[in-house]
Each structure stands twice: as structure tokens, then as C-alpha cells.
Amino acid sequence: NGLAHTSVHNTVTVDDKDQMTMVSRFTWTNWSKGKVLKHDKNYWQGEHDGYKPVSHERSVTAMEGDRWLVVDHLNAQGSHHYALHWLLNDYLFEHSGDSILLSVEEMKYKLQVGTMNANGSLSIVRADPATTRGWRSRYYGHKEPAISVMLEADQPQVMFWTFFGFENDVVEIVGDTLKINSETIQLP
Structure with missing residues (x-):
């Protein structure tokens, strides 16, 4: 079942490996351990050890007006292949630069991705x-089309950021901060 692997979920993979070891159709071993580092009303931050010796920390910020910012920090001593993956519903979409616009009924939703310290390939x-790329399974034995968005980078450390918002939102990198519309966000 190729749709059970880490690479087809909304997370980061390291060196094309799973976070745990699959031993049979429904059994996984070497369970990764996660830990919540911080959380409050509009912010969550956690980490897991599924890619030792690489550390993976993710933060999720709820922004005004149902907008979201997700930041993934990956750190290691040597270079690794990092791939940030998002699997989206199969809506009509437009792609321009580092963003994608999804047409859902009368609205256009924006997904924009980038890195702060690397050159990424989108x-x-x-x-x-x-392949299993661009497919999703809502239950066992079922497969349906989806939109796979992947940003990849090869180096020892990388910081991926993902913004979920609306068509007219503007996201800019300014030094080591993101400027989203008129709000400047210092990345953790």
C-alpha cells in the first residue's frame, strides 16, 4: 500500500525515508516519538525524532481571517535531502512561481511555500x-486524484515555510522575516 508511507502525507521526509519502519500492511515499528514544545490559543510547536540524527520541529500559527502559517525546521550535521509535501483536494488550480491558487466554488485559496535558508525546487x-504522487486515500483500498505540492532542498539545515490564505494575500521574505500582507512575522 504505497499510500501509507510518509512521503504521501502533509509533512517533511528526509532522504526519502519513512518516519517509522513498515513491517506489514498495517504494522509499523520503531515508532517515532513526538513532543509538544509550546502551545497557546493561536500557536502550536512540536518536534519528533523519526529521522535521527536529523531533528524536525514544526510550528503552526493561526493568523487573522482564517489564514495559517506552518514553519518546518530541519537540522543535521551533514547534508540531507529534505522534501516538504502537501496533499490538497483535487480542485482546479493555477500555479505561478512559489504559489498555487485553488478554485473552490466562488473562492480562490492560496498555498505559498518557500525556504528561508536554501534554494528549493518546487x-x-x-x-x-x-507513481503514488498526486493520489490520496480516504480509506483502505480507495484511491482518488489529489494535488501534490513538493518543495525539496539538499543541505544540512533547512527552514521551510508554508502559508495558507486567500488569492490577494501577499507574502514576501524580508531578511529573516516573512511579511504577510502588512504583518511582519519573525520566524522561530
């Missing part, structure tokens, strides 16, 4: 017939 795939 790809978008829908329902690739030769």
Missing part, C-alpha cells in the same frame, strides 16, 4: 499514473 503533480 514541483506540483496531479494523479501521476506511474
